[in-house]
Amino acid sequence: MPKHILVTGPSRSGKSEWAETLANKVSKPVIYVATAQENPDDPEWQQRIEKHLLRRPSHWQTxxxxxxxxxxxxxxxxxxxxxxxxxxxxxANELEQDEESWQAIASQLLTTVQKASVDLIFVAEETGWGVVPAYPLGRLFRDRLGHLTRQLGTIVDTTYLVTGGHVLNLSLLGEPLINIE
Structure with a gap:
């Protein structure tokens, strides 16, 4: 049976490093699926991408x-x-989608995860712990990501929260919400 894992947490919490640690523990070929798009006009963004790249073992496919x-x-x-x-x-890459298109894309992802025949480790940011964004696009992003993360968390085998320098296995500590709006 393939294992499906969600690693979530705030910015700079170590969630990517924890996900990489988990991937290193499997005795299977790892494919790193990078969702970020390179932007040569943004040196700080490029440095972030490079930092992630340098942490990965050279035998991982990207x-x-x-x-x-x-x-x-x-x-x-x-x-x-x-x-x-x-x-x-x-x-964020899909924010231009209207609500109906987004719902179809998100539903397809969740269905695909449930049917997947490979191990999956997802990294997701927690964005809803702060102030409600003052602009519509920020609220749309926060709401879409929060809802998707919540749905994914109920179908994966294990959900981890990385915060405050600690990793918590929420699947052992918590109880999943079944009714998802």
Whole structure:
């Protein structure tokens, strides 16, 4: 049985490092699914991407997947482990979608995860712990990512929260909410 894992937490919490640690523990080929799009005009963004790249073992394959996440997961073949970093960036890449299109994309991802025949490790940012964004696009992003993370958390095998320098296994400590609005 493939394992499906969600690693969530705030910015700079270590969630990507924890996800990479988990991926290193599997005895399967790891495919790092990078959802970030490079931007040569933004040196700070490029440094972030480079930092993630340098942490990865050289034998890991890297795929750049800013949009077609469901297709990438569907096409993966056992015994692979896909590490998707990150859902927040992927949601941001899809913000131009109208609500109906977004719902179809999100539903397709969730269905694909449930049917996936490979190990999956998702990294997702927690954005709803702060002030409600003052602008519509910020609220749309926060709401879409929060809702998707909540739905994903109920269908994966294990959900981790990384915060304050600690990793918490929420699947052992908590109880999933079944009714999702």
């Amino acid at each position: 795929l750049s997947v800013p949009h077609d996440l469901s297709i990438t997961i569907e096409q993966a073949k056992p015994p692979s482990c896909l590490l998707v970093d990150s859902l927040g960036t992927w949601v």
